[in-house]
Amino acid sequence: MTDTTTVPPLDPRKFRDPDLTLDGDRRARVALERLETLWFDTGTLCNITCRHCYIESSPRNDRLAYLTVAEVRGYLDEIARTRLPTREIGFTGGEPFMNRDLLAMLEDALGRGFDVLVLTNAMRPMMRHIGGIERLAAGYGRRLVLRVSLDHYDPAVHEMERGPGTWAPALAGLAALAAAGATVAVAGRTAWGETEASLRAGYARLFAAEGIPVDADDPAALVLFPEMDDGRDVPEITERCWGLLGVEARNLMCATSRMVVKRKGAARPAVVACTLIPYDVRFELGESLAAAHRSIPLNHPHCATFCVLGGASCSRA
Numbered sequence: 001m002t003d004t005t006t007v008p009p010l011d012p013r014k015f016r017d018p019d020l021t022l023d024g025d026r027r028a029r030v031a032l033e034r035l036e037t038l039w040f041d042t043g044t045l046c047n048i049t050c051r052h053c054y055i056e057s058s059p060r061n062d063r064l065a066y067l068t069v070a071e072v073r074g075y076l077d078e079i080a081r082t083r084l085p086t087r088e089i090g091f092t093g094g095e096p097f098m099n100r101d102l103l104a105m106l107e108d109a110l111g112r113g114f115d116v117l118v119l120t121n122a123m124r125p126m127m128r129h130i131g132g133i134e135r136l137a138a139g140y141g142r143r144l145v146l147r148v149s150l151d152h153y154d155p156a157v158h159e160m161e162r163g164p165g166t167w168a169p170a171l172a173g174l175a176a177l178a179a180a181g182a183t184v185a186v187a188g189r190t191a192w193g194e195t196e197a198s199l200r201a202g203y204a205r206l207f208a209a210e211g212i213p214v215d216a217d218d219p220a221a222l223v224l225f226p227e228m229d230d231g232r233d234v235p236e237i238t239e240r241c242w243g244l245l246g247v248e249a250r251n252l253m254c255a256t257s258r259m260v261v262k263r264k265g266a267a268r269p270a271v272v273a274c275t276l277i278p279y280d281v282r283f284e285l286g287e288s289l290a291a292a293h294r295s296i297p298l299n300h301p302h303c304a305t306f307c308v309l310g311g312a313s314c315s316r317a
Contacts, residue, residue, distance in 0.1 A: 008233045010301060018282070018297040021236040028237040028308075030249045031295040032258070037315045038075065038289070039090040039259035039275050042067050042099040047125050050162050052191075054228050054302070055278055057094045064094070064278060065262045069101040071269050073108055075260055078289050080112070088115045088315060092259075092275060097125040103132045110140045117315065119187070122148040122173025123166070134180035147185040147223065148174045152192060153202035161189070171210065178213055186214050191227035199224060226310030228276070234304045245308065252307045254296045257315060258289065275314045276302040 014022050021027050043066040046057035056063075079086045089109040096102050096118055109116050120126050126133075126146075136144055148170065151158045155167035162170075177184045188199060204216035215221045242249060249255060254274050261278050262269040271292035273283040277300050285292035298308065306312050 010231055010233050014236055015299050015301060018299050021238055023236075023238075025236075025238040025240065028239050028241060028249070028298045029295045030252050030254045030298065032293050033250055033255045034085045035079075035256065035258060035289065035293075036086060037088040037090055037253075037257035038079065038086050039092060039257060039314070040067055040072055040075075040105070041259055041261045041275070041278055042091055042093050042096045042102060042105070043262075044094040044278075045098050046093060046095040046121075047098065047123055048095075048121065048163055048166060052161060052227070052229070054276060055094070061094075063264055065264050065266070066099045067101070067105075067260070067262050067269060069104040069108065071262065072101075072105045072260075075269075075289060076109060076112055076114075082290065084289065086114070088117060090117045090119070090257075090275075090315060092119045092314070095121055095123070095125050097129055103129055103136070106136055106144065110136065110143060114143075116140075116144050118144075118146045119314075120146055120148060120173075121162075121166075121170055122146075122177065123169045126173055127169075127176060130176050130180055133177065133182055137180055137182040142183045145183045145185055146177055147187050148177070149187050150174070150203075151189045153188075153199070153206040157192060174212055175210060178211070184212070184214060185221050185223065186212075187223045187225060189227060190224050196224060223312075225312055226306055228302050228305050232301075232305075234301050234309070237298045237304050237308050241308065247308055247311075253313050253315065254307075258285070258292050276300075276306055 019027055041064050044055060044057050044061045044064040047059060049058040097120060106116055150170060151161045158167050174184060200216045203222055207214050207216055258271050259275050260269050260271055268287055270287055271285045271289060272278055273285060273296045277283045280300060
């Protein structure tokens with residue numbers, strides 16, 4: 001695992017002003033060019049507690065309440081009514097399968113012609129619905145993808161992050177999805193001090209040994225996410241960084257996606273800028289997709305670590 005003891009802490013004066021960085025430079029912003037992917041956080045409750053969950057999901061964290069199928073349907077209706085170019089609907093959590101409305105949400109989105117991506121740990125909550133998943137996979141084929149979190153190809157490393165006893169159920173769930181005819185992908189992490197080539201080779205050996213139909217060399221089938229720690233020092237992204245880093249704003253998640261959340265105690269859901277920053281009210285954009293059609297200042301450490309410098313995206317490649 002990467003040694004983080006020498007990394008200085010984040011300067012608390014950074015990521016405060018939406019327009020200027022600590023050094024007084026103009027902060028980079030990203031315009032929503034087109035809403036290609038709409039995410040729904042179905043609720044932050046989860047069956048396990050991971051050491052480094054960016055959203056702090058756990059069996060007790062209900063800061064984001066369960067969305068209902070009617071609330072999700074309202075946003076799908078808005079997409080249709082306003083003819084947005086949305087092609088993909090994503091479901092995340094928490095563990096999405098802890099929301100009893102999830103299968104109905106999936107069927108609604110698939111029935112409207114969207115591609116659907118579900119992020120899951122493939123453990124007991126998902127296994128309760130394997131029959132429904134098999135039915136949807138038979139009806140909609142590769143338009144439904146379930147991305148399973150396996151933090152490493154070594155069980156001990158995976159359980160170092162997710163807790164004792166989490167490896168076998170996750171691997172069994174992944175195998176059950178494949179047996180049910182579902183299209184599966186895997187999400188791993190790059191926090192272990194290995195090269196990408198070494199990680200992909202390790203996952204390839206695992207998939208071959210277990211008969212899992214995932215191509216470890218395909219970055220859409222095996223997604224390797226950079227580590228995020230908003231307490232570690234990272235550079236702020238300025239307007240000049242686009243040219244210096246060779247990064248284009250239109251390739252970042254917030255140029256093509258938004259996420260719907262429902263805060264505990266709220267009367268209605270709200271739209272936030274991206275999947276990575278669900279709690280920061282500075283990134284809440286209103287209750288409708290129309291209200292969320294505005295530019296986003298890159299005013300959070302995750303903007304730098306995950307998106308600009310990490311080059312990562314939660315959506316399908």
